[in-house]
Amino acid sequence: MAALDSRQARLATLRSAQNSDGGWGYQAGRQSWLEPTCYALLALAGDAASRDAVQRGWTLIRSWQNADGSWRPSGQVQSSSWATALCLTLHCARRAFDGGFDRGMRWMLETRGSEGSWTERIYNFIRPLPGEYDRRYRGWPWRPDTVSWVEPTAHALVALKSAAAHLDHPLVRKALERGPGWSRRVDDGERMLIDRRTSDGGWNHGSRRVLKTDLPSYPESTGLALMGLQGCPHFDARPALDLAERYWKESTSPLAKAWLAIALRNHGREVAPQTTSPPGGDLMVVALEAISYPNGGHQWLKVGAQKATAA
Numbered sequence: 001m002a003a004l005d006s007r008q009a010r011l012a013t014l015r016s017a018q019n020s021d022g023g024w025g026y027q028a029g030r031q032s033w034l035e036p037t038c039y040a041l042l043a044l045a046g047d048a049a050s051r052d053a054v055q056r057g058w059t060l061i062r063s064w065q066n067a068d069g070s071w072r073p074s075g076q077v078q079s080s081s082w083a084t085a086l087c088l089t090l091h092c093a094r095r096a097f098d099g100g101f102d103r104g105m106r107w108m109l110e111t112r113g114s115e116g117s118w119t120e121r122i123y124n125f126i127r128p129l130p131g132e133y134d135r136r137y138r139g140w141p142w143r144p145d146t147v148s149w150v151e152p153t154a155h156a157l158v159a160l161k162s163a164a165a166h167l168d169h170p171l172v173r174k175a176l177e178r179g180p181g182w183s184r185r186v187d188d189g190e191r192m193l194i195d196r197r198t199s200d201g202g203w204n205h206g207s208r209r210v211l212k213t214d215l216p217s218y219p220e221s222t223g224l225a226l227m228g229l230q231g232c233p234h235f236d237a238r239p240a241l242d243l244a245e246r247y248w249k250e251s252t253s254p255l256a257k258a259w260l261a262i263a264l265r266n267h268g269r270e271v272a273p274q275t276t277s278p279p280g281g282d283l284m285v286v287a288l289e290a291i292s293y294p295n296g297g298h299q300w301l302k303v304g305a306q307k308a309t310a311a
Contacts, residue, residue, distance in 0.1 A: 219247040
């Protein structure tokens with residue numbers, strides 16, 4: 001009961017902090033941004049008391065899609081955002097397979113890290129780059145035309161795998177099988193994550209070794225990578241999940257504990273309910289904590305789980 005009350009307190013906090021435009025900022029009363037808005041909508045999905053709030057947020061997000069199919073990070077910033085992947089995951093959760101989904105999926109499939117490009121090869125020949133990783137594997141970058149990183153790659157993989165659960169829908173099939181197809185991009189992204197795994201068995205933001213020095217992993221990055229590797233046929237997740245469980249027990253970071261709990265639950269490993277402390281002031285963390293509870297929304301980030309419709 002305490003866990004249920006704690007989750008409801010977080011949902012109430014999100015509802016009360018919603019901006020007049022329908023979105024959420026990183027802090028209450030601040031400008032709406034795409035990332036916290038997407039997480040808030042995933043947390044509130046399926047909650048009867050939040051139906052109106054979800055619809056208002058969904059309407060705002062729909063208005064932020066660019067002509068090229070990507071989503072911008074806010075109403076005031078016109079560039080493409082890595083959080084396009086979160087918008088596509090929301091489309092899957094709502095079964096909103098329409099023109100916006102099709103354009104977004106086209107952008108997602110065509111976007112990739114710049115590893116192995118001629119520009120990088122020339123630069124690396126002139127002045128060797130400090131990061132050591134296999135440049136054959138290209139995930140997704142924070143911004144187009146830059147190198148791949150763990151977090152945007154993990155979210156892109158979840159979006160693509162979530163969509164693949166609906167291949168029986170003609171528009172989804174058309175969107176995923178365009179060009180080289182989704183399966184090749186998924187395989188490339190998975191191999192990129194596996195290659196970037198650190199020597200201690202987890203992940204950091206993007207490099208396992210720099211200047212001939214092994215780098216440590218971080219709890220939140222480990223949770224995110226495991227989320228992206230759900231269902232990967234060429235990766236034994238058990239050792240990394242063991243590390244994630246240890247991180248979950250030891251970490252004092254609410255953000256890290258939330259991502260670790262989401263990843264562990266979606267890999268079939270139960271953890272104790274998330275904190276029963278009052279919600280904090282970081283709305284993105286509040287939303288992720290709500291998602292991390294049992295039946296709290298983590299299912300929308302689980303590969304193949306998007307069969308029901310999020311209200």
